[in-house]
Amino acid sequence: MSQSKVVVITGGSRGIGAKTAIEASRRGFGVILTYNAHPEAAHDVVAAIEAAGGKAVALALNVAAAASFADFRADVQDALAKTWNVSHLSGLVNNAGYGLFQPIATVTEAQFDGLFNVHLKGPFFLTQALLPLLENGSSIVNLTSATTRVATAGVAPYAAFKGGLQVLTRYMAKEWGERGIRVNSVSPGPIRTELGGGLNEDFEALLSSQTALGRVGEPEEVARVITTLLSQDSGWINAQDLEVSGGYVV
Template sequence: MKIVIVTGGSRGLGASTALECARRGMGVIVTYNLNPEKAADVVKAIEGISGTAVALKLDVGNSQSFPAFREAVSRQLDTIWHRKMFDFLVNNAGFGLYAPISDVTEAQFDGLFDVHLKGPFFLTQTLLPLIEDGGHVINVTSATSRVATAGVAPYAAFKGGLQVLTRYMAKEFAERRIRANSIAPGAIRTELGGGLNDEFEAILAAQTALGRVGEPDDVGGVIASLLSEENRWINAQNIEVAGGYLI
């Protein structure tokens, strides 16, 4: 059995990814920060389809907590799956902020940086000794790094940086045959950044070739599929999953 860690797996894209991975027979470790009840619901849903899962607390914005998290992962791997290592890491956890550059505070900038770029960098570094050779790291980025959308400059800049980091991961982890790719969702109906109101959703749908905003399952299935053996030759790529947003 392959084992995947999905950060931010208590809701939205992370929850969908966790369930899709479980449907494909993977053991799942989901992380949460502020929503233990929702994380427990995801674990229960996975168990409901005869899967195995566990939820662990993780603040991706606090890199000092990563060594303790690695120890918690090791304990769960041994207890639940009788393994010392896992196979896949999905760096998904994140949050949104809508503000023009002129209004962004340094604290807001630093918070976004810690979660969207620094966090994935050092979490991957911390967990790398536990990733099996031939494993896979997927970083969730954003279509906003391709299309300039007013009000999300820091978020988009760090997601763009994460795309670059993904290529370097693919290069440097290649000696262990660990692949690295990134997935860039477009507008998705989730709670990120407070969610979408009807007016903004209509605008985004009109800018998307398929005529609607995405749902979490539109992306979760792609991530789970990319982890499969059938996609073993895809590496160092940023794959936009956006329904044809502003093409």
Template sequence: MNIAVVTGASSGIGQSAAVQLAARGQGVVLTYNANADGAHETVARIQALGGTAVALPLDVGRSETFPAFRDELRGVLADTWQAEQITGLVNNAGIARMAMYADTTEEVFDEIERVVLRGPYFLTQALLPLLADGGAIVSTTSNAALFSGMEPGFSAYGTLKGGLVVLTRYLAKELSVRGIRVNSVSPGSTRTRLGDDAFTKHPEVIAPLAARTALGRVGEPDDIGQVIAFLLSDEAGWITAQDIEVSGGYNL
């Protein structure tokens, strides 16, 4: 059976990816940090589809906890699916902080870096022994790292997400000897809880963003989650080392 780990799946893109994978018949181990209620909601949605999911706590910003998480994951695989390996990994957990370059402190930079780049780098490394040959990895990056999504105030975030795009290419190259495909998706403006739930608290920003998007609206989590699920599927078996912008044509 195909089983995927999806980090940051208590809401937004991660939640959608977990549900989309389950709808395609995959088992899902999803992680959450502060939002336990959201993680349980994700599990309930998957169970309503007839799927199986387990939620585990994980702070992707604390790489020292990854060996213990790997051991916990190994136990969950054995107990829930009588399995020893996963077939997919979605590095989705994220953090968003806005600060103009001149005002960006080392503390802010480090906070973003631990979750956005260091976390995926070392979590993937920690889970490689459990990832089956021929499996797939997808990381959620951002069009803030691309010309189309560059906006003042996101120099640290965009720079570090750009690092994740480069890491995707290196992993694709090095892991190809095991038949493991590695890709990333770069969402544009998407209605999630990132940025302290900015879309809910500041709905006035939605119309201007939609006006700058060729397809006339902001993104929804399922717009991204479906692409992630596709990239983990056999249908994407000839795609690797790619970063796919999923933004509805932002700034096109």
């Protein structure tokens, strides 16, 4: 690939997004990755991609701030022109997110709204804002979660909004199919990242015991699936949710 195919990955500074940025570059995509609170981590990802011979740009983005998305689109257009000399995107990964472990009885309205803004409203309006830049035949991947299928204690609003994102995925696929744009979601099971404070030994042992393959997943294992969905290897996969969990609670 000539790196004229460029993808945006939100939350590309750490965890699954960072590994997806590196894998996408390894497979020949140019990468625009975003960061929120950790610019230095994003710049480390860019440096790793460049050291391996790829091209990447890191841009600031708060997915909860829908009013900033028009400016973000202008930043993306600028990066496309300056770094790759192209005007269109070939893919978008709505990956940015955070976790909250708290029973429904104690969740505040502010906590609820915060999760809603990042996990459902953000992907909705960010994808809308970037739609004019997405070329016909491009691929969108939305990160949801196996907690949409398994009612894991303490993650109700998070899981409910991820469930909403799975539904939105099918509606996007339907509306944009005429442009050849594919839209799928990936639902990881427990993955070794810093989400929700990360895994301690006891929690990891519990999650491993609930997983058919007997361990938690690694972010690279999710990144490979996301990147395959971005590529034409998955050209006939559309409007699907793919759980990537090693068989979590089956």
